[in-house]
Amino acid sequence: MQADNKNANKSEEETIIDSIAARESQKSAEQKAQDKEKCEQYVKNGLKRDVTVQFLFERLLQLGCRPPENLIRCVDCGTKPIAGGFGVVEEIDITDETKKSSSQKANSSCTQTQEEINKLIAKQNDGNAKLKLLPDIFLCQQNIQNETHARESMAHELIHAIDMCRTKMDPINNCIHMACTEIRAENLAGECHWVRELQRGRMGTNFVGHGAECVKRRAIRSVKANPNCAEKAAEYVDAAFDRCFKDTFPFDRHPNLR
Numbered sequence: 001m002q003a004d005n006k007n008a009n010k011s012e013e014e015t016i017i018d019s020i021a022a023r024e025s026q027k028s029a030e031q032k033a034q035d036k037e038k039c040e041q042y043v044k045n046g047l048k049r050d051v052t053v054q055f056l057f058e059r060l061l062q063l064g065c066r067p068p069e070n071l072i073r074c075v076d077c078g079t080k081p082i083a084g085g086f087g088v089v090e091e092i093d094i095t096d097e098t099k100k101s102s103s104q105k106a107n108s109s110c111t112q113t114q115e116e117i118n119k120l121i122a123k124q125n126d127g128n129a130k131l132k133l134l135p136d137i138f139l140c141q142q143n144i145q146n147e148t149h150a151r152e153s154m155a156h157e158l159i160h161a162i163d164m165c166r167t168k169m170d171p172i173n174n175c176i177h178m179a180c181t182e183i184r185a186e187n188l189a190g191e192c193h194w195v196r197e198l199q200r201g202r203m204g205t206n207f208v209g210h211g212a213e214c215v216k217r218r219a220i221r222s223v224k225a226n227p228n229c230a231e232k233a234a235e236y237v238d239a240a241f242d243r244c245f246k247d248t249f250p251f252d253r254h255p256n257l258r
Helices: 002-008 012-025 029-049 051-062 114-125 147-166 175-188 194-200 210-223 230-246
Strands: 072-075 084-094 101-105 129-140
Touching: 029 051, 029 072, 029 129, 029 147, 051 147, 084 147, 129 147, 147 175, 175 210, 175 230, 194 210, 210 230
Parallel strands: 072 129
Antiparallel strands: 084 101, 084 129
């Protein structure tokens, strides 16, 4: 009975993390290498064959932002319940003695823990550092389910890259900026298509307006990951929603309607 109560009190995310941990603990080194190989093949296929991924990558170049080599990488994300992510936080230390700044790149991508990010943000809030987000896209090799899932994840992160390129976006410090780019990425990458929601068991019978509900729900979850924005994540998403949900750049219309 106690065990049942404990499981009942777990959040959905905690349950997913436990499931990933159990699954990964049973994998051999060879199986993990196979995960990486499969993920890397998905990335290659996306860049060579998928019209949406190709379009977004080409648009990034047309905007004048040349991505670094190996922009999209497959990494081991441990028990993080995510398909991928964008950006690595770079710390610029500021010392009163020298009045100079020195750049220090933190652990890349998925190897940056939430605790490390929280510490960097706290350091900035105390006036001891400045932070900026560097372009970096990673896919979590153990969580990518299939090629469609990989394509959607790549498109999601490339939309973030485009937003960083075309605007002076500061998602670390400006919660409206973060909310907007998350709304756009969730809306345009296909992750809230009704088929995907049906697979997640979230569709129910309410088809009308469910796409917007999905985008809002997932955007709030992403914004909560930023300690600067976590407390009022829903408010930030609500404030940015109408304008950013309608913004389909760089598409001339929503990709699902093309």
